[in-house]
Amino acid sequence: MIFTRITLAIAQRALRELRREPRSFVFLVGAPALLLCVVRYVFNSPEEFAGTGAMMVGVFPAFSMMVVGSIMVVRERNRGTLEAVLATPASRLELVCGYLAAAVTLAFFQALCTTAVAFGVCDLDTASPIWLVGLVAMLSGIFGMSLGLAVSALSKNEGEASHFIPGAMVPQLLISGCFWPVAEMTSWLRTVEGYLPLSAVTRSMTALRENRFGGMSLVYSVIAMLAIIAVSQVGAAASIRRRTA
Amino acid sequence: MSMPAIQVTDLVVRRGGRLVIDGLSFAIAPGTVTGLLGPSGSGKTTLLRCVVGVQKVCSGEVRVLGQPAGCAPLRQEVGYVTQSPNAYADLTVEENVRHFAALYGRPKQAATAAVARVGLTDAAKQLFRTLSGGQRARACLACALVANPRVLVLDEPTAGQDPVLRRELWQYFAKLAETGVTILVSSHVMDEAARCDRLLLMRDGEFIADDAPAVIRASAGTDDLDEAFLRLVEAPQLAATASLNGQRTPATPAGVAAGPTAKDGSRANYR
Numbered sequence: 096m097i098f099t100r101i102t103l104a105i106a107q108r109a110l111r112e113l114r115r116e117p118r119s120f121v122f123l124v125g126a127p128a129l130l131l132c133v134v135r136y137v138f139n140s141p142e143e144f145a146g147t148g149a150m151m152v153g154v155f156p157a158f159s160m161m162v163v164g165s166i167m168v169v170r171e172r173n174r175g176t177l178e179a180v181l182a183t184p185a186s187r188l189e190l191v192c193g194y195l196a197a198a199v200t201l202a203f204f205q206a207l208c209t210t211a212v213a214f215g216v217c218d219l220d221t222a223s224p225i226w227l228v229g230l231v232a233m234l235s236g237i238f239g240m241s242l243g244l245a246v247s248a249l250s251k252n253e254g255e256a257s258h259f260i261p262g263a264m265v266p267q268l269l270i271s272g273c274f275w276p277v278a279e280m281t282s283w284l285r286t287v288e289g290y291l292p293l294s295a296v297t298r299s300m301t302a303l304r305e306n307r308f309g310g311m312s313l314v315y316s317v318i319a320m321l322a323i324i325a326v327s328q329v330g331a332a333a334s335i336r337r338r339t340a
Numbered sequence: 341m342s343m344p345a346i347q348v349t350d351l352v353v354r355r356g357g358r359l360v361i362d363g364l365s366f367a368i369a370p371g372t373v374t375g376l377l378g379p380s381g382s383g384k385t386t387l388l389r390c391v392v393g394v395q396k397v398c399s400g401e402v403r404v405l406g407q408p409a410g411c412a413p414l415r416q417e418v419g420y421v422t423q424s425p426n427a428y429a430d431l432t433v434e435e436n437v438r439h440f441a442a443l444y445g446r447p448k449q450a451a452t453a454a455v456a457r458v459g460l461t462d463a464a465k466q467l468f469r470t471l472s473g474g475q476r477a478r479a480c481l482a483c484a485l486v487a488n489p490r491v492l493v494l495d496e497p498t499a500g501q502d503p504v505l506r507r508e509l510w511q512y513f514a515k516l517a518e519t520g521v522t523i524l525v526s527s528h529v530m531d532e533a534a535r536c537d538r539l540l541l542m543r544d545g546e547f548i549a550d551d552a553p554a555v556i557r558a559s560a561g562t563d564d565l566d567e568a569f570l571r572l573v574e575a576p577q578l579a580a581t582a583s584l585n586g587q588r589t590p591a592t593p594a595g596v597a598a599g600p601t602a603k604d605g606s607r608a609n610y611r
Contacts, residue, residue, distance in 0.1 A: 104442035108428065108435075115430035115467075175426030179483065182392055182420045183443040184412065338410065340355060340396045 101185045105193025109167070110200060123163060124204045127155030128212035141218035149221060149304040150273050152213045152232050153296040156205050157239030158264060160198060164243020165256040167194050168335065173252065181337050188332040191244050195237065195328060202236030223303040231303060231317070235296045238320045242292060245327035248334040267293035272301075295319040343406055345370040345491055345522035346391055351400035353386055353545075360386045361545040363400070368524060368538075370490075373517045375533045376526040378542030379573060384526040385423055387542070388493050391524060392420045404491055416444065419484030423495040423526075425476040429469035433460050433479045436468055440483040454486040457512065459505065473500035481509075492516065494525040498532060510535045530565040541572055548572055 113120050134151055138144040168191070171177040180190060210229035213219040221228055246263070250256035268274070270284055271293045277285055288294050299316035302309040344367035353361040360383045368374050376384050389395035390402050393410015402409040405417060427436040434455060441451040455464050458478035463471065468479060481497055492513075498506045510532055513523050517537070527533055534553045541549035541556070549556055549572050553565060560568035 100445065101443055104439060108431065108439045111435065112428060112430045174429070175422060175424055176428060178394060178422055179420070179426065179440075179480070180443065182394060182415060182418070183440065183487070184415045184445070185443045186412075338394055338396045 099189055101189045102193045102196055105185070105190060106196035106200070109194055109197040113197075113201075123159060123201060124208055126159055127151075127205060127209045130155050131209060131213055131217055135217035141220065144217065145220055145304060146276075146301075147273060148213065148217060148219050149228075149300045150271075150297040152209055152219070152228060153235035153300040154268065154271070154273055154293065156202060156209055156232055156236035157242075157293065157296050158268070159205070160202065160236045160239035161243035161246070161264060162260060163201075164194065164198070164240040165246040165250070165259055166253055167244060168247035168331065169250050169253050169256050177335075181335075186332075187335045187337065188328065190335070191248070191328050191331045194244055195240060195324075198237050198240035199233075202233045202240070205236050206230070206233035221304045222307045223309055227308065228300075228303050231299050231309075231313070234317065234320055235299075238292075238296065238324055241324040241327040241331075244331045245334075248331035264293075267291045271297045273297060292323050295323065342370060344368055345372075345405060346524065347401075347403040348387075348390070349401045349403075351387075351390060351402060352398040353383075353390060353395060354398050355386060359545065361390070364546065365400075366540070366547065366550065368522060370522050371517050371520045372537040373513050373523045373525065373535070375536035375539045376524060376542060377528075377530075377533055377539060377569060382542040383545040384542055385495055386545075388420075388495050388524065388526060391491075392418060392493050394420075416487070417490045419487045419489035419492045421477075421480050421484045421494045421497055423499075425473075425480040427468045427476070427480055427483060430467060432465050432467055433471070433475075433482070434464040436479060437482045437486055441486045444487040446486055446488065450486050450488065451482075454482040457485055458482045459508065474502070474505065477501065478505075478509075490521060492521055492523045492525075494523065496526055496528065498527065498529060506532055530569060533569075534565055541569065543573055 113123075131148065131151055134148060135141070135144050138147070168177070171180070181187070206229050209232055210225060213228075214225055246259045247256055250259070270280070270288050271277070271291055272288070277288050280288070295316045299309065299313050299320070302312035302316065306312070346368040348367070349365050351361050351364045352359070364387070376387065378384050386395060390397055391404060391409055393402070393408075393414065404414055407414050428439070431439070434451065437451040437454050438448055441448065441454075455461055458481050460475060460478055460482065463475060468476065471479060477497055477500060481494070484492065498509055501509065506529070513525070514535065517523055525536070533539055536553060539549070539551060539553055539556055540547050549559075551559070556572070557563055557565060557568050560571045562568050562571065
């Protein structure tokens with residue numbers, strides 16, 4: 096990621112806009128924690144909750160940030176500010192990285208809130224220390240934003256972007272092991288699971304729950320997430336057109 | 341021989357399958373205010389977008405300050421205000437202008453000065469969404485002015501402004517031009533067109549007249565620019581005469597080719 100003056104200016108602007116909408120801000124930061132509480136009481140005991148719960152600590156932030164990210168570029172295009180920004184020296188990569196930088200701040204508060212509720216309210220128990228779980232939850236949020244930005248850059252309008260939620264995110268939720276153990280799925284679904292972006296989140300969270308400091312499984316998943324973030328940022332930048340018909 | 345600030349050669353643009361600009365060529369001298377006039381749908385915005393470099397073109401060349409329009413170094417030099425004035429609705433005027441100052445690498449003081457320049461100092465702390473239409477246009481103008489551009493492309497910047505503000509803005513444009521800034525501005529309002537050094541009258545993607553306002557009035561045979569505009573738009577043969585009459589004008593200094601090319605390819609009347 097490139098931290099330039101322009102990237103930071105765009106991040107600052109995106110955060111400032113969000114601050115003017117306190118309800119969206121509260122929802123974004125608090126929703127994953129709230130959902131986690133619901134999931135906790137879907138199960139009878141903290142022990143039964145642990146497997147799914149740990150995954151959700153990463154999946155909910157990733158999901159909510161993706162939803163936010165998926166309208167970012169589309170919104171900017173629709174209200175006409177994209178044309179003005181692209182006429183300035185700001186590069187397209189700086190623009191999407193600006194949004195990603197804003198996501199870092201948001202993901203921090205979101206992960207703080209989600210992890211606190213997971214361990215404090217839902218009695219989650221993991222082999223890894225809480226701070227590491229929080230850190231990976233934060234990375235999951237940033238990861239979700241980068242996926243959202245890629246969707247956003249590809250979409251013509253908000254309607255099109257919203258189709259990616261049932262079309263791309265929900266299937267991943269279903270297959271990546273949040274609802275049913277991957278090991279018990281049919282073989283072709285297990286193969287598909289191996290290639291889903293969201294699997295990087297669920298696998299790293301499972302690794303954190305099972306092993307102290309996650310082990311190699313966590314290392315691989317984190318590398319996968321970072322690689323996908325890089326690819327989707329470059330892809331998002333490339334699919335924004337400076338010249339339009 | 342000075343290099344033209346804007347040089348367009350054989351420009352052809354299609355939008356939505358329709359030929360919007362068909363083989364347009366002209367040049368604009370640096371430090372001038374050029375008005376782009378024409379009926380709705382005549383291709384004014386498309387032409388401005390070409391100069392800024394955000395429009396896909398079929399063929400032809402657009403060079404600004406000697407470089408291809410829209411190239412990275414030029415984005416520092418060209419300010420652009422779009423027709424529908426858009427900025428970040430949930431930010432104040434000052435925050436919007438400061439944001440663009442940051443994108444152009446200009447200091448905060450430049451933002452304060454740009455806000456004052458467009459007469460919005462009193463509304464600086466107001467959210468963009470709460471501004472009137474005219475105020476919005478001025479806020480967006482400030483976002484472009486903050487770049488300290490050498491070329492300013494304005495798409496109907498004075499729409500929705502009261503006469504006093506319009507006059508102030510035009511006086512400011514003239515002052516900017518004196519400092520060497522090249523201004524290309526589209527407009528519907530004829531009384532302000534009179535303030536331009538040179539007018540380009542557009543119809544169906546072609547120039548039907550290209551001259552100083554006084555010459556256009558004379559060739560259309562009326563003192564009223566509004567009436568002159570109507571006569572030229574409605575009577576193509578008169579437009580041809582207008583072009584013929586305008587051999588040499590103060591707005592097109594020697595050395596700058598400033599001629600519309602007719603559809604049949606014959607170079608019309610200017611050298």
